[in-house]
Amino acid sequence: MYYLNFKPEADQAWQDLAAKYTEETGVEVKVVTAASGTYSDTLTAEMAKSEAPTIFNLGNLSGLTDWGDYALDLTDTSIYAERANDDYVIFDEVGAPKALGYCYESFGIIVNKALLEQAGHSLDEITDFASLKAVADDIHANAETLGFDAFSAPGLDGSSSWRFSGHLANIPLYYQYKDAGMSVGSLPAEITSDYLDNFRNIWDLYITDTAADPTSLSTSTGDESEAQFGEGKAVFYQNGDWEFANLTGNFGMNPDDLTMIPIYCGVDGEADAGLCSGTENCWAINAKASEEDIQASIDFLTWVVTSEEGTTMLHDNFSGIPFKAAKETSNVFATASKEYAEAGKYTMFWAFNDTPNVDSWRATVVTALTAYSAAPSDELWEDVVSAFVDGWAIEYAAVNG
Amino acid sequence: MKEKKHHDPSILSSELIRRPIRRWFPVFLLPTLICFCIGFLWPFAQGIYLSFCNFSTPRDATWVGVSNYVKAFKDAGFIHAFKNTALFAIVSIVLINVLAFTIAYALTQRMRGANIFRTIFFMPNLIGGVVLGYIWSMIFDAILKHYSTYLTANATYGFWGLVILVAWQQIGYMMIIYIAGLQAVPEDMLEAAKIDGASKSQTLFRVVIPNVMPSITICMFLTLTNSFKLFDQNLALTGGAPSVIINHAKVNMTELLALNIYSTYNINKNWHGAAQAKAVVFFILVATLAIAQLTATRKKEVQQ
Numbered sequence: 001m002y003y004l005n006f007k008p009e010a011d012q013a014w015q016d017l018a019a020k021y022t023e024e025t026g027v028e029v030k031v032v033t034a035a036s037g038t039y040s041d042t043l044t045a046e047m048a049k050s051e052a053p054t055i056f057n058l059g060n061l062s063g064l065t066d067w068g069d070y071a072l073d074l075t076d077t078s079i080y081a082e083r084a085n086d087d088y089v090i091f092d093e094v095g096a097p098k099a100l101g102y103c104y105e106s107f108g109i110i111v112n113k114a115l116l117e118q119a120g121h122s123l124d125e126i127t128d129f130a131s132l133k134a135v136a137d138d139i140h141a142n143a144e145t146l147g148f149d150a151f152s153a154p155g156l157d158g159s160s161s162w163r164f165s166g167h168l169a170n171i172p173l174y175y176q177y178k179d180a181g182m183s184v185g186s187l188p189a190e191i192t193s194d195y196l197d198n199f200r201n202i203w204d205l206y207i208t209d210t211a212a213d214p215t216s217l218s219t220s221t222g223d224e225s226e227a228q229f230g231e232g233k234a235v236f237y238q239n240g241d242w243e244f245a246n247l248t249g250n251f252g253m254n255p256d257d258l259t260m261i262p263i264y265c266g267v268d269g270e271a272d273a274g275l276c277s278g279t280e281n282c283w284a285i286n287a288k289a290s291e292e293d294i295q296a297s298i299d300f301l302t303w304v305v306t307s308e309e310g311t312t313m314l315h316d317n318f319s320g321i322p323f324k325a326a327k328e329t330s331n332v333f334a335t336a337s338k339e340y341a342e343a344g345k346y347t348m349f350w351a352f353n354d355t356p357n358v359d360s361w362r363a364t365v366v367t368a369l370t371a372y373s374a375a376p377s378d379e380l381w382e383d384v385v386s387a388f389v390d391g392w393a394i395e396y397a398a399v400n401g
Numbered sequence: 402m403k404e405k406k407h408h409d410p411s412i413l414s415s416e417l418i419r420r421p422i423r424r425w426f427p428v429f430l431l432p433t434l435i436c437f438c439i440g441f442l443w444p445f446a447q448g449i450y451l452s453f454c455n456f457s458t459p460r461d462a463t464w465v466g467v468s469n470y471v472k473a474f475k476d477a478g479f480i481h482a483f484k485n486t487a488l489f490a491i492v493s494i495v496l497i498n499v500l501a502f503t504i505a506y507a508l509t510q511r512m513r514g515a516n517i518f519r520t521i522f523f524m525p526n527l528i529g530g531v532v533l534g535y536i537w538s539m540i541f542d543a544i545l546k547h548y549s550t551y552l553t554a555n556a557t558y559g560f561w562g563l564v565i566l567v568a569w570q571q572i573g574y575m576m577i578i579y580i581a582g583l584q585a586v587p588e589d590m591l592e593a594a595k596i597d598g599a600s601k602s603q604t605l606f607r608v609v610i611p612n613v614m615p616s617i618t619i620c621m622f623l624t625l626t627n628s629f630k631l632f633d634q635n636l637a638l639t640g641g642a643p644s645v646i647i648n649h650a651k652v653n654m655t656e657l658l659a660l661n662i663y664s665t666y667n668i669n670k671n672w673h674g675a676a677q678a679k680a681v682v683f684f685i686l687v688a689t690l691a692i693a694q695l696t697a698t699r700k701k702e703v704q705q
Contacts, residue, residue, distance in 0.1 A: 040667070048458040066457055066670045158640070218551040219542045357668050360644065364651060367643040371554065386646055394651045399669050401472070 001296045004046055005033040006057035006281060010317045017313045021303060027296055043067070047286075054289045054297045058099040059280030060353040061187055062399070064092060071098040071284040072294060079283075079301040084322045087349075088279050091185065099282035102305070103318030106260065106275040106337035107167050107240035110247075114257040115235045119146055123259065129198075129266035133205055139235055140209035151205070152234035153212035155220030156370045163222070163238055164203070164369065165362035166352055169388070170276050171263055172199045173351035184278065184349050187356070189400075191392045193385050198265035200381060207373050210234070215374045227251075238263065241319040241333030260333045262340070262348075274340030277320065278350025357395035364391045452677040457670040469678035473665075477650035479679060482661035489560065489657060490628035493567050497624050498617070501572045505579030506605075519580065523573040530570070534637020537566045553642040559655035566634055571627060575620045582616030583609065611701070618698040625694055629687045632659040658683055 005014050011033040018029035032053075034042035039057060046053050047070065058067050073096040074080040080097060083089065088101025109132075113123060119139045126132050136150035143149040154164060172195035177186065179194070207214050211233070229237035230251030237243075241260065247253045262273040285297050304310035305323040315327040319334035329335060341347050355361050368387040372380040447459065452469055454462035473479055504522060508515045525533070541552045541562050552558050586609055594604045610617075635641070641653030641660055656664070662683060666676035 044458060048460055062669055069457075069461075215549045216542075216546055216551070218553060219539070360651065360664070360668065363640075363642060363644040363653070364646065367553070367645060370551070371643075374549065374551075374554075390646050390649065391651065394646065394649065398651070399671065401671065 001027065001055070001293055001300060002030045002032070002051065002053045003055040003297075003300075004039075004043060004053035004057065005031055006039050006059070008033055008036045013313050013317045017304065017309060020309050021300060025303075027300070029300060040066070052286060052289065054286045054293045055301065056284055056286060057280075057282060058090065058284035059282055060090070061185055062356070062358065064090060064098060065399070067284065068092055068098060070286055070288055072287040073098065074100060074285070077285075077298045077302075079298055079305065082302060082305050082323050082325065084324050084326070088282070088322045090282055099284040101279040101282045101322055103281050103314065104277055104279040104320040104322055105240050105242055105281075106277040106320065106333060107238070108260045108262050108275040108333075108336075110229065110237045110239055110243060110258065110260050110333070112229065112232065112235050112237075112253075112257055113259060114254070115148055115232060119148075119235065123261070126261060126264075127271045129201060129264040129270065132261075132264050133201075136205055136209040136236065143211065148233045148235065149211040150209035150235055152225040152228040152237040153210055153220045154203075154206040154217060154238075154373075155212070155222060155225050156217040156366055156373070157219050157221045160220065160222035160225055161366045161369075162362065164206075165365040166355075166358075167240070167276065168199065168202065168238065168263065169355075169362075169365065170348065170350060170352040171202070171265055171267075172196050172388075173354075174276070174348040175267055177349075177351045182351075184351055184353050187354050187396075189393065189396045191389055193389050195265075195267065196385050196388060198267050200384075202263060202265040203369070203373075204376065206238070207376075214376075217373050218370045241331055241337065244319070244331045244333050255330075255332050258332050260336045262345075272345050274343075274345035274347045275337045276348040276350060277337055277341075278353060280353065281318075355395075356392065356399045360398075361391050361395045448677060449681055452674060452681045454677075455671070455674050457673065465674065469674040470682070472672075472675040473678045473682065476665070476675070477647070478652050478656065479658075479661055479665070481652045481654075482656045482658050485560070485656065486629060486631075486658045489563065489631070490625060492564055493571075493628050494621065494624045496564065496568050497571050497575055498620055500568065501575035501620065502579050502617075504572065505576045505583055506609075508576070509580055509583045519576070522576055525570045525572075526574045528570070530633030531637045533566055533570055534634045537562065537569075538638050553639055553655075555643065556654035559639040559642070563631075563635060563638055563655065563657075566638060567628070567631065570634070571624065575624065578616050578620050578623075579613065582613035586612040614698065614702040618695065618702060621698055622691060622695055626687060626691055629683075629690070630659055631657050632663070635660045636663075 003014065003018070005011060011031070014031045014033070018031045021027065021029055032046070043053070043056055047056075056067070056070075058064060058071055064071070071092075075097060080100060083100060088104050089097050090099040090101075092098050111123065116123065116135075119142065121135045121138070126135055139146065139148075139150040153160075155161070156164070173191065175195045175198070176192055177183065182188065207217070211228070212220055225237065226239070226243070226246065228234045230247055230253060244255075244258075247258065248255050260275060262270070262275055264270050264273065267273075283301060285294060285301075287294070289297070304314070305321075306325050311321075311323075311325055311327050314321045314323075315329060319329055319331045320337065321327070321329075337347075364387040365384065368380070368383040372384050451459060451462055453464060453466060454469075455465050456462035508518055528536075538552055541558070545551050545554075545558065550558075552562055590608055590612070591604065594608050599607065635655070635657050639655040641656035641664065643655070644651065644653050646652075653661070653664070658679075662676050662679045665672050665679060
């Protein structure tokens with residue numbers, strides 16, 4: 001049995017867990033982790049070998065295009081029966097479950113509540129875009145006396161731009177999916193510009209109410225932005241619950257000071273919005289492996305999500321775990337996500353998982369967004385809209401061509 | 402008479418020496434030949450085969466004929482990368498060779514500290530392309546920041562940025578080759594030119610340059626193939642950015658051929674074959690150009 005792991009940060013945890021499993025059952029589990037950003041290359045290379053991975057990551061629809069033939073239909077497997085709901089399952093076009101999300105993540109605007117209070121505001125004030133803008137504008141106006149600003153730098157360097165070309169772009173995508181009654185996996189050939197004015201609202205706020213120089217965003221990195229927030233120089237920081245370990249560990253922030261709020265951008269009824277939750281971490285089982293290997297893989301994964309050792313490891317390393325036997329999380333962002341959902345707020349699913357030729361589409365959006373941010377104008381915003389809408393159609397045609 | 406026989410080249414045709422060579426040559430040749438087959442010939446043949454297939458791994462390839470080639474040439478990004486590469490090759494070949502020759506010529510004249518300069522000029526060559534790309538992108542961005550702009554703002558900055566980077570990296574290497582060439586110009590020829598009253602420029606163009614023609618050939622060959630095969634620097638400096646939409650087609654403005662092939666492959670499995678087809682076209686192009694250029698410059702070489 002061979003698991004090709006997708007998350008480099010969880011490599012050691014998987015190795016340890018695999019060793020425990022071997023100790024307990026005598027079954028060998030080989031865990032290999034692809035270096036960050038090279039998963040698809042590694043998977044391609046490994047799949048060509050005779051000792052191919054039996055468990056691999058199939059995270060989205062483009063993964064399904066490439067590896068759907070290799071993914072086992074999980075319908076009658078014991079691991080599939082352990083899932084808590086269908087939200088994080090990837091189904092193919094005939095409705096067969098091909099990959100199973102083993103953790104989900106949420107993103108939104110991370111808030112430093114302590115600083116917010118220091119600036120004379122509270123979380124209760126923020127319920128929609130107008131109130132978020134009012135608070136952020138006020139903090140930005142008083143940034144010099146306060147010693148901190150509203151938003152951390154919205155850097156557009158490659159290490160940071162995915163937060164906007166990927167995650168922030170999910171907001172306009174989500175709302176148009178919602179209007180059309182679509183779900184993740186609809187893979188539309190074209191998208192509309194219906195909610196791009198809202199995208200512009202929030203983006204303008206990011207680049208205005210910040211200490212960052214809008215002309216240098218192209219080289220402003222993710223680490224810079226994270227450090228600004230971690231060191232208490234910004235109240236808001238758009239990112240996901242995976243930041244929890246870094247912020248509380250490396251930067252020593254107090255978990256009680258932290259929470260996450262939805263990304264508001266002026267859409268009607270957004271007071272009922274929750275966080276954006278989804279996953280690209282899904283297990284698929286290699287259907288071309290031998291019968292015994294397939295069964296051994298299913299047994300191993302079932303053990304991971306049900307046994308004491310397995311659930312502990314998942315709890316320690318990931319935020320949301322969509323399995324029946326999952327343990328409660330200590331990640332305050334994951335808790336916030338859960339609370340929004342329990343309060344009846346709508347969870348924004350990850351519509352951006354449908355992006356065709358994702359890196360290429362994002363690159364075009366980032367190019368246009370960088371140009372716009374350096375000298376905002378309606379004309380340059382048109383390029384952002386074109387990169388969004390026309391770019392989507394072009395990439396869709398390329399991927400399906 | 403016996404002594405003389407030692408210098409007779411026909412000694413090599415003696416049976417005593419030829420027989421063991423004939424018998425044992427595979428032992429010396431085979432390891433290299435096997436490596437060459439495994440590392441080059443076989444992947445090359447497989448690569449050509451795969452350019453006519455659709456595949457996600459080489460094991461499940463299905464034959465589709467020439468459609469990958471059609472697809473490759475319909476790709477606006479490929480055509481753009483093609484033009485970009487041609488322009489880049491011309492500019493960088495001229496720039497690198499002229500500068501490298503000039504520096505080499507200056508450093509072979511008697512001057513103080515020539516050795517230190519040689520070392521300094523050569524040093525950029527020791528740094529890897531990716532590292533150089535990132536370092537230079539920081540340098541360019543720091544400079545351009547003063548003018549409220551940035552490297553990937555438009556294709557012109559990216560193009561000239563790449564030219565400067567590559568020139569900076571390769572000039573030192575070409576300089577070393579030119580220095581070797583210049584030092585091999587026979588003293589007596591230079592002396593004869595001097596006695597005949599040739600001016601400095603006459604000596605340079607009529608005596609020195611014809612004599613360093615072999616160096617020029619090799620440097621031209623190297624800069625040509627380097628320009629065409631350029632990948633790491635391109636990837637690290639701009640990564641092809643800015644990406645824009647022109648006439649309903651997506652183009653990465655600063656992408657050269659090798660990077661274009663790489664990014665094509667990464668679109669999804671429907672493009673693996675097309676990327677492979679592009680790579681075959683790329684190989685034919687580079688090979689043809691290099692052979693043509695070698696034959697052309699060889700003709701100008703002086704036999705000593």
